Amino acid sequence: MFQTFDVPFSGDQGPSRLAALRAQIVDHDIDGFLVPRSDKYMGEYVAPCDERLAWLTGFTGSAGFAAILPDIAGVFVDGRYRLQVRDQVADVFTPVDWPEITLAGWLNEHAPSAVIGIDPWLHTVRDVDALRQTAKNVTLKYVPNLVDAIWTDRPDAPIAAFFAQPLEYAGEDHASKRTRIAAELRDSNIRAAVLTQPDSIAWLLNIRGADIHHNPVPQSFALLFADGTCHLFCDPAKTAEIVDHLGPDIAVLPQNGFIASLADLDGPVLIDPATCPDIVRSSLGDIAQFGSDPCVLPKARKNAAELQGARDAHLRDAVAMCQFLHWLDGASGITEIDVVSKLESFRRDTNALRDISFDTIAGSGPNGAVIHYRVTHDTNRQLQDGDLIVVDSGGQYIDGTTDITRTVAIGTVGDDERDCYTRVLQGMIAVSRARFPHGVGGNHLDALARAPLWMAGLDYDHGTGHGVGSFLCVHEGPQGLSRRAETPLTEGMILSNEPGYYRAGAFGIRIENLIAVHPASQLDTGDAHRSQLCFETLTWVPFDRRLINTAMLSRDELTWINSYHATVLDKVGPNLSPAVKVWLEAACEPL
Structure with a gap:
């Protein structure tokens, strides 16, 4: 139910499994086979019996696919996973930077006039049509799933009751x-x-x-x-x-x-x-x-009961998060696994947790630069003075789903890290404060979060935010905050607001609150006839004041942070023990 720290699949067996799959390709009289990370339900997360891509290659990210040909096997991943894939797959697989390199372009280069097998349960109508239109010399052929044919100890399908x-x-x-x-x-x-x-x-x-x-x-x-x-x-x-x-x-x-x-x-x-x-x-x-x-x-437009449930769940989750941050502030000699386990224990102590909403990301130092890092016994790292640690986590409660990221300083960190953190925070604040007319999509707002980073020549390789369900999937469409999120934002939608910055081999930074689309109050000036929308903040957990360079902040940004921290103290403080409340008072002192 909760998180484990074993490596679910290893790339060590990749060469033998790839050879077995290529034998299947020959037996079915085709030139290649596509292995997506999907199941027949087309969800982002899959059951162990459907982890075909991970079983074959060792890559355990939540998005990607492989194209297996006789002389090359490409593993396609986006910017979130480019460090991870190179660490996980054996050298018989070739990482491919997707979507910069398209599957159609890659096939046209490596397999012109080929017959490529697909399992028709694992590819959407849209993806099949797009591939047929763009890989014009490639023929797609329905075949049984060739990975299933060689996965002799494949787990059974889940049987949990509804x-x-x-x-x-x-x-x-x-x-x-x-x-x-x-x-x-x-x-x-x-x-x-x-x-x-x-x-x-x-x-x-x-x-x-x-x-x-x-x-x-x-x-x-x-x-x-x-x-x-x-x-x-x-x-x-x-x-x-x-x-x-x-x-x-x-x-x-x-x-x-x-x-x-x-x-x-x-x-x-x-x-x-x-x-x-x-x-x-x-x-x-x-x-x-x-x-x-x-x-x-x-489903995306939450009703009044679902929105109130989200508020209640986030307040409950904030208590657990503040207890955790208080513990982290006084801890020493701890590892990333210790961080994950302790945070989960505080959420369990609410007596309302049904599950975590995804495997907790707790990446310290260079591990923090791996955007979707998942600690294992093999990668577990002890926190060291000067580290940043990115803690991205959430809970599933019957009244709501939470998702929060805080980046925390361990000991004394450098000015460069503080400046980068402040730029990420400025971007999160810009989205939080946004007002926008009806009809605006997340693709219009994504640049607000990136602008402070862009001014320093920095950026991040993931969307700024995703939709979130109501005691459902932590990643929910169609709403989002990214260049590809065209769906107009409407009242009741819940999204994450999580800009970041990652320096390979050094550190990572991400700050995330959940926000709900809400009618904006009428302004005293401007177009009085034009109604607007804004965001209601759902997450109430302090930022690390030690990482904020106040000299970089505008007056409005400073006011927003101080107001946010005052609200955190007001909402969460009464639910904490005396010792944790003292810590929260210090964490929320005005800048």
Whole structure:
């Protein structure tokens, strides 16, 4: 349930596994095979039985894919994982900087006129179409999953039971949700919608599961019909405890009958090409109609109960975080594993923690420069004087999901680290203070967080923020703060605000609060007719004052920090022990 520190997969066996996979490629009369880090539900996080990319290559990041050819095997990763991939994979694999180098361009160079095998369950409609259009001389061929053929000790699929999300936290019963979404289908002349993402099904039916570590999603497929009834495809044993909750309008059917059931549908049938496995499109044929998953935007727009749950969860989590930071301030001779374990223990002490929301990142010194670093027994490092430590963590509570990053000084750090930290903080403040009109997407706001770094010739290789679910996935679309986040931000969306800076071999910095989109109050000046949005801060944990160079701050930035710290003390202080409250008072003193 919680974090372990073993290496889940090792690159040591990469050469033998690659050789076995290439033998499978020959046996199936193809020229190559694609190995994505995805499962048939197309989620970011996968069960151990679906960790095919990690099993083959040793790369354990949450995004990436491999293209296996007879004479080269490329592992494609984005900027978050470029240090990590080189440490994890054997030299028989070639790291490829993606998306700067596209899969189509790479295949056109290394495998012109090749026949490339794909498992149609593991590639979306959009990705298959894009590859066909851009790798024009490459032919894609459906084949059984070739990794499964050689993974002889592959774990079993998860069998955790589903459970109901209480109405007091969901804020709307599932009959109302189904009626609302079904009306939208009828308005668009759609007979049924195929739902392939478990978090959409979780939201629609007010259910949760434990099939994926740290993300309480129920692995399943669903068909929502225009009359509001629903077919839920999963192991029926998983729903034994929620039969009454589901009610008579939801039929539970075995998952192995999902594809066959598509042949019985009358069209048009809605599928989302961005998330739907290509096998669904090929099974539906001409009755498939492309469009967005109808649950995605309603799920992202949190209702009043979900927003209040997020506030309550973050206040509870802030108490645990402040206890942890107080402990860290007085600790000595500790390691990164000690940090992770102690923080988890404080969250457990709330007696409300259902799980952590992802494996805690606790990277000290040079490990902090690995953006998604995960400490293991092999990489564990003792904290040293002069280190920065990046602690990125979160909790899953029944009323909300939290995600927070604080960078902390260990002993005395240099002026360069303090200046970089201050620039990162300035960027986070700029997003926190932003006001913007309706229709603005996260791609418009991303530059606010980067501008202080850009002024010094610095930047970071990840988005500024991602959407966050309500006791669901810690990474939730379609909202985000990045150059690619085009979805307009609307009231109720929850996002992270987490700029950073990373210097390979030296240190990393990231600062993260969660924020919710909120109507902005009317200004006394400006266009009185133009309503605007702003962000409500959800996270209340102090920043490390020792790392802030006040000489670099504007008056408005200084005022914002002091106001934030005063609110932290007011909200969190009464819930702390006397000793921790004394620490918090010092941590929140005005600059």
